[in-house]
Amino acid sequence: MCISQVPDTSTKIILKDNNTAISSDGVTYIINPYDEWYALIRALELKEIGVASDVHLITVGKADVEPIIRKGLALGGDEAIRIDAVASDAYETASYIAEYAKTTGYDLILCGKESIDYNNGTTGVMLAELLDMDYIGFATNIQLDGGVATVNREIEGGEEVDTCNLPLVISCQKGVAEARIPNMRGIMAARTRPLKVVTPGAVTPVATILSYEMPPAKGGIKLVDPNNMDELVELLHSEAKVI
């Protein structure tokens, strides 16, 4: 199962270095919520009900991401792997993870539907392509039975139920599992669980972030009298031109 370190959802984004970087001052880092709340917890549940044998956590990052790995282990992961690199985009992240996954061989790879920092949602699909696996995105329910996965996934205006033989990559969202908090026993056990550090091979970058920009401030609010909704509708029609 793949986890990514991201700034806490309450973080205010502050740019630095002439808008070429995001300030990490005062930022609290967490496991990407889709990875933790849904993918990781479902992976643990699949182990608890006896259809999965081991849950490995894998992330790409330098030593500063280890606190989130320890949290993942405290929730119940058996083993963690940190690929010792800084990835400039999903292509690199997926390439590093695929390189390691090929040596171990996984039946099921779970990840969140996207990370809340770069909002790409591409790492899981890329991983599937690199590992020659199928991929089901935006899952809301995952069941496993004898090497076959049954997955409910979001489609436009509804939901679809798919089946697929393992190996398989699935991206998870709300519905797949209910978030948990680690207990004291888990936190203690996490200290002794293995955390492997792997040095990856080189990947030629295919994209790079040049700079950032903050969204423009809204140009002042217009207040409308609650007893004059005709005026609001007229403004939406003639001024905002949205109806």
Next chain:
Amino acid sequence: MSVLVLVEHTEGIIKKKSFEAVQYASQIAKQNSTTVTAVVLGSASAAEMEGLGAYGAQKVLHVADARLDELHARAYSKALIVAAEKESSKVIIALHDINGRAVAPRVAIKLKAGLVAGALSYPDTEKGFVIKKAVFSGKAFAFINILSDIKVITLMPNSFQLNKGEGKATVEKLNISFDDKDFGIKVKQVNKVSGEVSLADAELVVSGGRGMKGPENWGLIENLAKELGAATACSRPVADSHWRPHHEHVGQTGGTIRPNLYIAIGISGAIQHLAGVNGSKTIVVINKDPEAPFFKAANYGVVGDAMEVLPKLTAAVKKYKENHK
């Protein structure tokens, strides 16, 4: 050198957001003095496909395999790669939606191409091939430079105004030999929620928060949405309390939407909620607390009790519609 664009359809009817993708491709093609080739997969009529000419496609490559009426991402990416080779395409475009997001990353890996997921701008070729996209769920934007020879882009729907022109595209059949492996995923059941406007693609959205007090008051939201032809959404506490289904949750850990109009009722406007909706073109906030932070992010505000304001707004919309028939 043609710019390649994957076009989506529902039972043969091409989706509006795919017209936008074709138009986006045609703008890039003009920058590079080349043409647009659209790829249509599955069952679609010649007239529908020729119609893509009105948005700037010169040619359509049609893979008429009925199995492609369902999303089979490995088959889709194979078709795009064959088409890209045939057309010597350097730029490949799909939509940043459920289908496009399952296909484009595969194409990027296969062609060793850089990918911008969720493009909001045309590429700026002054400093390379630089495209703007939202990051941190809309709290900021990033400018991504694609370094590889081939570029893959998923376009965020509803980013550009559609301008329908004239012209017909020529349709050419493309035959592709698929493997069983390309159809590894079996669709067992499809449950479509009929009659509702899909939230991700909705141009108008009416959304409720804790200020609605309980699920029993949602009729007021639904009435307004129905009158406007809008989709309904909600804040996280509302979904967590099971007042509304989870798929309606918008915000940083729910869906990100960018409709033309977002009406937020009884939502205070926490930073996590704003992150999911601040791409909306116009925001209306209705809240009885004049200090609600959401007012700072809004274009129009109404300070008042939702239970009283909503029926009045619904009536006003109804009146407006009758006057503008």
